[in-house]
Amino acid sequence: MRPGKVRAIAVKELRQVARDPLTLAMLLGLPTMMLLLYGYAVNFDVRHIRLAIQDRDKTAASRDLGAAFVNSGYFDLAADLPAGADLERLTERRRAQAILVIPESYGRDLAAGRTARVQLVIDGADANTATTVLGYASAITAEAGAEVTRAAFLRNAGGMGGSGGQRGAAPARAEPIDYEPRVWYNPELKSTQFLVPGLVGFILMLTAVLSTALSVVREKERGTMEQLRVSSLTPGELLVGKTIPYLAISLLATAIILLAARALFGVVVRGSYLDLFAVTFVYLVGALGLGLLVSSVADSQAMAFQLGAATSMLPSILLSGFIFPIRAMPAAVRALTYAVPARYFLVVLRGVILKGAGLAPYLTDLAFLLAYALVVLGLAFARLTRKEV
Amino acid sequence: MTGTAGTAAPVIEVAGLFKRFGSFTAVDDVSFTVSHGEVFGLLGSNGAGKSTIIRMLCGLMRPSAGKVRVAGLDVTAEPERLKRRIGYMTQRFSLYDDLPVEQNLRFFGGIYGLRGAQLAEREGWALRMADLEGKEKLLTGSLPAGWKQRLALGCALLHRPEIVFLDEPTGSVDPVSRRRFWHLIDGLARDGVTIIVTTHYLDEAERCDRLALMHDGRLVALGTVAELKEVFAGRVLLEVTCPRFLDALRLLESADWVLEATVFGTRLHVVAADAEEGRRRIVEALTADGNTPVAVERIVPSLEDVFIHLIEREGQRERGESGEGGGRGESGGRTGSPEGAKP
16 A cells, blocks of 8 residues: 555545536535435424314313313414214315314313323324324323322312323322333434434435545546556555545535534534544545445446435434334345444444433444444455456 | 568567466467557457456466567566556546545555656656646646546556557547557657557558557458558459449348458449459349449458458358358347456
8 A cells, every 4th residue: 555646646636626626516405405404304293283172071181181282382273173073084185284172071180080091093094103193192191190180189188089081090009100201312202413423424414425435437438437447556545535525525514414403403413522433533534435345336427426316315214213213114224224324323322312322332333334334344445456358 | 661580589579378267268269579669550340358468468468378478577476566666547547536646656666666866857747748847736636638648547557568569549539639549659669669559440540560460359351451451462442433332232241253242331342363353244234123323332341341251251251151242231139248247
């Protein structure tokens, strides 16, 4: 490895990027744009859910429950339905996304300390929203139940207290049930907080893979690769020279994303920046290696683009735990996620950014990231040094 | 042009070289040697195997069989040592179009390990050689083909290679630039650089010290231009001008006293054993057909005649020397291009 030759390649590569505003924009601007896009569009905080209430009970207790939903801030009262209204028509026309049905026995059951049952009809067309609505509703009914319990407790202290809500009833107790929701790391349950690390992982993977793959394949297409192969350059020198500039650019892109995430979404890095960039570095080496591997397979820029996007983007979104929790995946798919570097990167990044953790608890994840980088680079090296038949 | 082969050990030795792509044989048992300071041409139509040979000589491609020694090195065993001593340039002028002239030179100098004063000196030399002084800042992509060609040559020569491989170097360049390029090549040869060049331009081939004529992967003939023209010894070439030249071609092809008949533009080139006898019979035959020739003249065979004649002869040998007199001017019917079969 002769540093002069590596530098010659790296300098040439940087000059080419600098002269190509489109590539530079893609490498530096696209990440921020994607952050904006995903940060706002892929917002898992569901608000203003159109709720219709069918209160068949019409007691103070039932009105309290209805008010609890509306006052939660997540639900907008779309309709107050009379008994016997056509619920199906309502959801079909999407006038309501959720319908709360409070049966006639609600107030009575609650007062008697029996489990009071309410029905919540949710439009499941959008599964993500539905899941979220279900979560909100559970929390609200639990809270309402707790309130009721407390009220009952105050009324006949030490006597029979009732709890109610959608969930099974808790038996009456001597002390009031203290329902106190506590969420760690992301107290407001803002999904952007949780999303930013995932976005960083996915965006870096995409841009790093594409930039290296395209830069190598461009040389193949132009015929300059042959010129390089006939020179006294070793494949190692070529590989390192090609990787360094994109590594630097990608780290710069990381900094830009973090700044944007802070400015736009108030995501603050709680851990150390050194840890953050250290893990990003390892992750990027693997990503650039994947880019080189893609370039060794693809013969045209179009093919490199498709192959690069497919191998970087899809796994980083679908199999990394970015959007879909890995624990909820079928075993076969879960096994697949072990080969996705974004999976490990995400865990470490969430730890460093959200929890302010150091790297010590994540040594296994780091080891996997390193192993991935080495394997991919090794494969790319083997393929790129292979003699033309 | 420099003199032909000296007595010193050859700079390039190729013996029994084969290259197969699956069932297709792109290079078929080729052997030749090239001496120091020689301009050696590989002549042949597209797909004749010229580029494949060059690529094997540069170590870009592994031969299927055969021996290749360049600059005393076994190409397959010591490709890295070889690479420092050779220069390579193709028709594609493998330059970075998105970088200025000077940065292309700097980059190619850099990957050959040149730097500082040495790099600056070679850069200056290449700019002068390519006549691109004052154009250092121009974007390479904006240069005319002739300039790019000279810049590509400059880049290939920065590290002072002893042997330079030029693969169809004048492919997309205008005639004036081509002539200029050949002046540069002659100059290099005078300085003792050995040059291997592929071409399908016959006028360029005439400028080579020695020529290897390639057809369908085989070496059909090898020698100086004068030596190659010897194939016409004992025969004459007659140029026939007549009103309906295609009818005349059909007629003459089938005559047993015609050795070969080929269309050249709107005229025919006919190979016969004797000038007077041939002329008399041509006039006789065509007049009888109501196609009286305007002129039948004996001409000195050009390299093109030699080329077509040799390929024609090769085609006949392939067909098993059937007794038919001549064939059409097209080279053998086989197609298949090693360019197309590149992996």
